[in-house]
Amino acid sequence: MINRILDHLEEWLILSFMALATLVTFVSVVMRYTLGTGFTWATELTIYLFIWMAKFGAAYGVRTGIHIGVDVLVNYSGPGLKKFLINAAMWLGIVFTGMIAFFGARWVIFIHGTGQTSPDLEWPMWIIYLAIPFGSGLMCYRFIQALMLYHRSGQIHSHIKVDETGWREDEEVLK
Amino acid sequence: MTAAIILTILVLLLLTGTPISIALGMTVMAFMLGFSSFDMTTVNIISQRLFTGLESFSIMAVPFFVLAGTFLTDGGVAKRIIHFATCLVGWMPGGLAMSAVLACAFFATISGSSPATVMAIGSIMLPAMVEAGYPKRFGVGVIATSGSLGILIPPSIVMIIYAVATSESAGKLFVAGIVPGALLAALLMLVTFVYAKKKNFPRSPRAGFREIVHAFLDAFWGLLLVVIVMGGIYGGFFTPTEAGAVSAVWAFICAVFLYRNLTWREVPKVLLHAANTSAMLLYIITNAILFSFLLTSEQIPQSLSNWVLAQHLQPWMFLVVVNITLLAAGQFMEPSSIVLILAPLFLPIAKTMGIDPIHLGVIMTINMEIGMLHPPVGLNLFVASHLAKMGLTEVSIATAPWLVVMLAYLVLITYVPDVSLWLVRLLYATPVAPLVGGAGLD
Numbered sequence: 001m002i003n004r005i006l007d008h009l010e011e012w013l014i015l016s017f018m019a020l021a022t023l024v025t026f027v028s029v030v031m032r033y034t035l036g037t038g039f040t041w042a043t044e045l046t047i048y049l050f051i052w053m054a055k056f057g058a059a060y061g062v063r064t065g066i067h068i069g070v071d072v073l074v075n076y077s078g079p080g081l082k083k084f085l086i087n088a089a090m091w092l093g094i095v096f097t098g099m100i101a102f103f104g105a106r107w108v109i110f111i112h113g114t115g116q117t118s119p120d121l122e123w124p125m126w127i128i129y130l131a132i133p134f135g136s137g138l139m140c141y142r143f144i145q146a147l148m149l150y151h152r153s154g155q156i157h158s159h160i161k162v163d164e165t166g167w168r169e170d171e172e173v174l175k
Numbered sequence: 176m177t178a179a180i181i182l183t184i185l186v187l188l189l190l191t192g193t194p195i196s197i198a199l200g201m202t203v204m205a206f207m208l209g210f211s212s213f214d215m216t217t218v219n220i221i222s223q224r225l226f227t228g229l230e231s232f233s234i235m236a237v238p239f240f241v242l243a244g245t246f247l248t249d250g251g252v253a254k255r256i257i258h259f260a261t262c263l264v265g266w267m268p269g270g271l272a273m274s275a276v277l278a279c280a281f282f283a284t285i286s287g288s289s290p291a292t293v294m295a296i297g298s299i300m301l302p303a304m305v306e307a308g309y310p311k312r313f314g315v316g317v318i319a320t321s322g323s324l325g326i327l328i329p330p331s332i333v334m335i336i337y338a339v340a341t342s343e344s345a346g347k348l349f350v351a352g353i354v355p356g357a358l359l360a361a362l363l364m365l366v367t368f369v370y371a372k373k374k375n376f377p378r379s380p381r382a383g384f385r386e387i388v389h390a391f392l393d394a395f396w397g398l399l400l401v402v403i404v405m406g407g408i409y410g411g412f413f414t415p416t417e418a419g420a421v422s423a424v425w426a427f428i429c430a431v432f433l434y435r436n437l438t439w440r441e442v443p444k445v446l447l448h449a450a451n452t453s454a455m456l457l458y459i460i461t462n463a464i465l466f467s468f469l470l471t472s473e474q475i476p477q478s479l480s481n482w483v484l485a486q487h488l489q490p491w492m493f494l495v496v497v498n499i500t501l502l503a504a505g506q507f508m509e510p511s512s513i514v515l516i517l518a519p520l521f522l523p524i525a526k527t528m529g530i531d532p533i534h535l536g537v538i539m540t541i542n543m544e545i546g547m548l549h550p551p552v553g554l555n556l557f558v559a560s561h562l563a564k565m566g567l568t569e570v571s572i573a574t575a576p577w578l579v580v581m582l583a584y585l586v587l588i589t590y591v592p593d594v595s596l597w598l599v600r601l602l603y604a605t606p607v608a609p610l611v612g613g614a615g616l617d
Contacts, residue, residue: 018453026424047231050238051457067195068195085190086192088193
């Protein structure tokens, strides 16, 4: 139940960030040519929206299996080695994203102490930097879920037929 | 020595099959933990880089063009472009195949990705060609190869990433892609023509002038994006990133209002898919930035550059090395990772040898096109094999003859820099004043 809410929240967050960033930049360009001035903060807001989209989208990507790896050795190895490699790959994901979430959290606390604000919007930077611990933490959780799924059923999220454009092949679960 | 350690860690991590982005980031962590003084300053720099690495407006052209491409692929634009292309060249020998190449070239002028081009054009043209009696293998080869025009003809996501990795101008790179793109399209059509004539492939009926005009008007709204993107960037109306946002909105308007191929209810799904892919690319970019930070702080680009220069290589020999390295890397990794890792290593050397950074960008792009055409990570092949319901091996065999054409073309582009550069020189010789106070050239 909680997982399903989390899934939906994640999806809605990233698609709203995507749509908002596009609208902000577009409207700002249009305003520049109609009213003479765009929003001074449009660039900054677009960047922040996309960074938030990227951090949470990376977590969503674990679920859809879109993060491409080099699978040459995995494909050509026997069952024993294959199992070891898949486990290692997932543990690497867990450890790395966990470390980043931890470092990110330390960084947020540090920035909170400095009281830094963003140049144009003048928003507190620590709130903006929260994207790192939250996004990476969620990503870590997604890797743990993927590892558990693999141990339970031997399945791996895979998105082989996907590419850098958003070519869609809905999430496929391959053996 | 340091370089060897870093490379070993990276290769070992990559071989587990873990995502390339994770392997890059983890290499940085492992090296810092194990072989370098790991203090809190380093940790703080890493944490900061994770965020500030992405804090650049030019990187954001990537998600915008991905979104535009997603709307274009689903929005009925491809269908109209194909109809227009068929009206123009369908009557020639191998008419449908010729139309497919031309349609890919047209679609590439509004889309920045190769697999998207294969998907958009192939999903319609492959079944049509098979139905008309073309051998399936031939059809697959034509589509997978011409689809690779997507990243050579501007806009191009790979070129944007090269611009990000090397701080070169994306606008100049786009301009540099125009002539090589058009030339490659012509070359692919020529090969198709000769082959089709020999095999006596069917022709489509010749379209009347009125029909051509009609087809053009029908495709007009989609093709208008060429004017918006290239005209907008070159005319100084907006930066490449803003051009991306404008084309995403325009592609959305085409798909939902003008061509009505998408309903409002499908829009969130398109957004989500675009977000998924963009986030993957941005995640690779973040970690590649971390990785290049490690390389720079260990002064690897400089020592590599010094070492290469000490070998007294001629520029042409260096370019052979560049091409071989890129082709080899293309065996294992997808384009954006390769460009992000290797471009910063090659560029300083190229510069001291007097090779134009923009020319190097075009060379890398064509190498990436070739990488997309052969297994194990050829994205065009995955898409084509899915569309044709053919195995990956069979699709690879079908594409093999076309690889020869592409390799020959790579040699031409590598050793005749003027093909890429003369238009850049022509357009950028006299600085063009922005027409309306705005973004300026980028």
